[in-house]
């Protein structure tokens with residue numbers, strides 16, 4: 529979803545189960561809630577928080593208050609804030625169970641689709657540029673031959689940890705880490721993922737540390753087709769397990785790619 533600066537990703541499985549990964553800034557909450565409502569009247573089956581920064585958790589309270597949720601999976605790395613406390617209070621009031629996002633969890637979302645948690649790193653990364661970012665929950669969505677890698681705000685140190693973990697990182701679609709900043713998306717990581725489609729979620733490149741031209745150049749150099757929510761609006765990726773099609777708000781007309789595995 530185009531939420532300005534931030535991430536908000538809605539996954540709908542072949543049997544209609546829904547999973548929301550992050551919810552943008554607080555001011556994006558109403559539009560994220562409206563988008564979710566436009567796709568399903570039912571409570572979200574799962575809400576996953578990649579890490580506890582405001583541009584990922586801020587809007588979740590509004591969405592959960594409007595839509596409801598059956599399960600909340602929380603990023604484990606602590607990052608205290610009044611917004612986080614309010615979200616946890618809301619979950620308690622609504623009797624929504626909370627689980628920790630642990631590496632290795634496999635979430636069956638139905639119809640043959642599943643989500644595998646590749647991080648947080650164990651042990652947790654400390655002493656990095658941003659430990660909250662570095663311990664982002666990175667997930668791999670799998671359906672048929674298609675893989676989608678969703679990296680939250682993972683840092684270069686996380687990418688290096690993932691490469692060392694021997695996780696299968698190859699993916700057709702990559703949600704680029706940390707809004708396309710220069711602190712992630714190392715050449716080594718990108719060449720391991722080798723995506724056909726890369727998506728940057730973020731606002732206009734006015735904020736220091738986000739959507740950096742060097743990162744864009746690295747993504748383009750591996751031959752991925754780049755989409756950006758700041759330019760393309762909300763981006764919709766569909767797959768039948770073999771082919772991936774991409775539609776955007778601002779440039780309708782599907783772009784299709786074949787899964788490479």
Ligand SMILES: [Zn+2]
Pocket residue numbers: 534535581583584681706707
């Ligand atoms: Zn962020």
